[in-house]
Amino acid sequence: MTRSVVRRPATVADAVRDLAELGADGAPLAGGTWVMRAPLRGVPVARVYVALDGLAELRDIRTGDGVVEIGAGVTHAELAAVDGPPALAGLVEAARRSAFPAVRSVATVGGNIAAVGFPEADLVPALLAADARVVLATPEGERTEDLATYLASRPGRPAGELIVRVVVPVPAGRRSAFERLTVRGGGEYAVASVALSVDLDGATVSAARVAVGGVEKAARLSSAAAAVLVGSPLDEATAERAGQAAANGCTAREGLDAPGWYRLAVLPALARRAAAALTSTPDDQQE
Ligand SMILES: Cc1cc2nc3c(=O)[nH]c(=O)nc-3n(C[C@H](O)[C@H](O)[C@H](O)COP(=O)(O)OP(=O)(O)OC[C@H]3O[C@@H](n4cnc5c(N)ncnc54)[C@H](O)[C@@H]3O)c2cc1C
Known part of the structure; x- marks a missing residue:
């Protein structure tokens, strides 16, 4: 059985550098609730996981300019507790109804989007309906993608890429x-x-x-x-x-x-x- 090693980068830039250097040998590790069940799915674990839980940059929820920006490291429980505008209510409800309390306290927005082979991911349909865009950190800098485009191109996303946040438009009405x-x-x-x-x-x-x-x-x-x-x-x-x-x-x-x-x-x-x-x-x- 493969024993994985975990790296703990201090910044998003370090995490991107680690992932780019590791290529197919590395993968991000957020809450680990999907990764930990890889053996049950018959999927090999990565040789090296790049842990994201220490990256404060991924934990923010910001409101402004007709959008709400939700960090990829925000947990389902944190999202479920957001008292946001009506445009966000479906996403908050999806987070609230997903999984179980112990899982919700560690499972993240980024992990829910990036988990491949997970038709039941609850945040994803809510984010699609909300017209969310995904902001990615890459070795070349930040890039924003339509969520549906991102989903359609998994698996096979380039190494060194990290979801840093989702941007949800919240117009009045x-x-x-x-x-x-x-x-x-x-x-x-x-x-x-x-x-x-x-x-x-x-x-x-x-x-x-x-x-x-x-x-x-x-x-x-x-x-x-x-x-x-x-x-x-x-x-x-x-x-x-x-x-x-x-x-x-x-x-x-x-x-x-x-x-x-x-x-x-x-x-x-x-x-x-x-x-x-x-x-x-x-x-x-x-x-
Ligand atoms: C018993 C149980 C029941 C569950 N029930 C539900 C449910 O009903 N509904 C539901 O939606 N979820 C459920 N989940 C949780 C599900 O695993 C998470 O919702 C989520 O898909 C994983 O989030 P995570 O942070 O744990 O991701 P991880 O397991 O850490 O990672 C998942 C995948 O995403 C990648 N990844 C993680 N973060 C990023 C990032 N920022 N950028 C790029 N790639 C990234 C990882 O490399 C990995 O491939 C359940 C989990 C368990 C254990």
Whole structure:
């Protein structure tokens, strides 16, 4: 069995230099909640891990200029505690509903995005719906990429690259929500999830982004679902039709937790519940 070595760089620049020098022998290590289960997935561990947990630069959450910037080292628990604008609510909800408290206290935003072969990653559909961009540190400097582009190019990203933060636009009038379904409940992996983000012009949806997680190999946006919402009032019946449009466009994966047909069958109800969360008042949400 391979025994890994852990390096502890002092800065993001040092981490990038280490990763570039190590090439295929190295990999970032954030919360380790995905890496630690590599043997269970039959995936080899890296010879050297470059630990990110000591890098304060990755831990910030900053608000300003119509965006919220969330460091890659922010944990699910920290994100779940953010009291942000409505445009961020879906992402906060995804963090709150993901996994279990012990896992949420160490698992990070960057690890959730970068984990390959993880269809159930909860933050990813919420970030896609929120139109997030990924800021990368590379040996050549910082670069910003559309999240969908980043996801489509994994695995095989260049060595020496690190996600440093995500940038989420939070315009006034935008609202977002996230819903997930598990087989037994609680924080286990979701069979399917839906993230909605809508801009409202009065009661009418003027722009929408709908993302589906858990159904295909990686989360993805559904333009067909968004098209159903745009121009209509934001109500549960329309959201259900949007969920059906998303299901019609997906090729669902089979799994031990659920067959493909089931993942598709639950999407209309998940979209309906997400819309209900968007339209409910704080009083409705009290239990
Ligand atoms: C029992 C259990 C249940 C879980 N349930 C869920 C769940 O329901 N929903 C959910 O979303 N998650 C769940 N997770 C957590 C999941 O592992 C994390 O959400 C996340 O995917 C990993 O984050 P991490 O910081 O631990 O990443 P790590 O394990 O440290 O890294 C994951 C991958 O990302 C790479 N990486 C890490 N940080 C960066 C970076 N900044 N830039 C580039 N690459 C990077 C690593 O090299 C590795 O390939 C669960 C975990 C466990 C153990």
